[in-house]
Amino acid sequence: MKAYGFRHGVAAALLGVFLLAGCEDAFKSQEPENLENFSPEEIFKKAEIELNKKHYDQGAQYFSEIERLYPYSEWAKRGLIMQAFVYHQGKKYDESRAAAQRYVDFFPADEDAAYAQYLLALSYYDQISDIGRDQGLTLQALEAFRVVIEQYPESDYAEPSKLKFDLAFSHLAAKEMEVGRYYLKSGHYGAAVNRFRVVVEDFQTTSQTPEALHRLVEAYLSLGLVDEAQSAAAILGHNYQSSEWYRASFALLKSKGYSPKVSGTGWLSKVYRQVVKGEWL
Numbered sequence: 001m002k003a004y005g006f007r008h009g010v011a012a013a014l015l016g017v018f019l020l021a022g023c024e025d026a027f028k029s030q031e032p033e034n035l036e037n038f039s040p041e042e043i044f045k046k047a048e049i050e051l052n053k054k055h056y057d058q059g060a061q062y063f064s065e066i067e068r069l070y071p072y073s074e075w076a077k078r079g080l081i082m083q084a085f086v087y088h089q090g091k092k093y094d095e096s097r098a099a100a101q102r103y104v105d106f107f108p109a110d111e112d113a114a115y116a117q118y119l120l121a122l123s124y125y126d127q128i129s130d131i132g133r134d135q136g137l138t139l140q141a142l143e144a145f146r147v148v149i150e151q152y153p154e155s156d157y158a159e160p161s162k163l164k165f166d167l168a169f170s171h172l173a174a175k176e177m178e179v180g181r182y183y184l185k186s187g188h189y190g191a192a193v194n195r196f197r198v199v200v201e202d203f204q205t206t207s208q209t210p211e212a213l214h215r216l217v218e219a220y221l222s223l224g225l226v227d228e229a230q231s232a233a234a235i236l237g238h239n240y241q242s243s244e245w246y247r248a249s250f251a252l253l254k255s256k257g258y259s260p261k262v263s264g265t266g267w268l269s270k271v272y273r274q275v276v277k278g279e280w281l
Contacts, residue, residue, distance in 0.1 A: 040066045040075035047082065056090030060099075077103075081112050084119045088126075097123040114148060114155035121145045125164055128171055135175050141168045166206075173203035173212075180215060189219045200235075200271065210236060214245035216268070217252060227264030229253065234260040235272050 035043055047062035063086060066079035080103050087096035096119060103116035121144030128138045145168065148161040180195030196219065199212035213236040220229035233249040237260045240246050253259055262272045 035062075035065050036069060040070040040073055040079075043069070044075055044079065044082075047079070047086075051086055051089075054089075056086050056092070060086045060090070060092075060095070077107060077110070077112075080106075081116055084116060088119055088123060091126075093123040093127055096120075114152035114157050117144065117148045117152065118157040118161060121148060121161065121164070125168060128168065135172055138168050138171050138175075142172075169203065170206040170208065173199050173206040173208040176203070177208050177212060177215075180212070184215060184219055187222075189222045192219045193223075197267070201267075210240040210243045210245040213240075214249045217249040221252065221256065226258060228266050228268055230258055230261050230263045231266065231268035231272060234262045235268065236260070238272075 038046070043062050043066050047059045047066075050056075050059035050062060060083050063079040063083045066073075067076045067083075070076050080099060084096050084099035084103060087093075087099060100116045100120040100123065103110075104113055104120065107113055107116075121141055124137045124141035124144060128135070128141060142165060145161040145165040148155070148157050149165065152158060176195045176199050180192045180199070183189070183192035183195060193216060196212040196216045199206070199208050200216070203209065213232045216232040217229045217236070220226070220232065230253065233246070233253055236243075236246045236249055250260060262269050
């Protein structure tokens with residue numbers, strides 16, 4: 001039997017789950033002693049029944065049995081992509097990732113390879129909601145989404161991957177901001193500057209940048225580095241003049257008798273010349 005692509009195979013299988021729910025009793029009444037007496041299609045249907053009941057481990061086990069018993073069949077291919085899907089539904093992210101990776105390795109040119117790569121990326125992405133956690137998963141999610149975007153640009157998963165890539169990228173920036181704020185509050189101004197500088201230089205397309213520039217104003221003023229503080233405020237004013245962060249920076253500088261302007265030859269003045277004046281061209 002010819003394997004279907006995800007939209008025709010896995011999606012159709014998921015639709016079939018509900019249609020097959022009524023067949024559960026029939027399977028129970030004729031279940032043999034072991035699965036070797038089942039055809040791959042029959043095992044697939046049993047897996048769908050377990051999926052309908054949200055018995056994800058059992059469903060994944062049935063799908064894996066197709067791969068074991070009929071390793072060279074088109075049903076094995078469909079079973080493998082379904083393993084990745086079902087494990088992800090059950091929040092078994094390591095297992096989902098392993099199945100998705102096997103699919104990509106075995107069938108890199110297959111129509112469902114883009115979906116397998118997307119599931120692989122999701123297996124990282126869905127574990128990074130807590131900013132306080134180690135950010136290694138975020139980096140791995142970014143790399144996996146990048147593969148979808150670059151290798152499968154025409155697939156249905158390229159646009160969702162771009163969206164989640166941007167969100168994961170912002171997540172990394174938010175982590176830098178969290179640490180930077182801690183250092184700033186603790187009076188470790190040099191360490192705070194280093195964190196906020198990372199956001200401005202490496203994550204400048206994220207929503208964290210305006211606050212990072214304002215925090216640089218605060219940190220540099222605390223260090224007595226007025227030129228750098230004025231330059232940070234000047235960049236903030238040029239790019240985010242209507243933001244609350246610019247208003248806060250402007251008020252802070254004014255309270256000390258200063259105003260936003262590019263001063264000195266530090267890294268922020270270089271950023272200003274490149275980003276605002278385009279002198280890198």
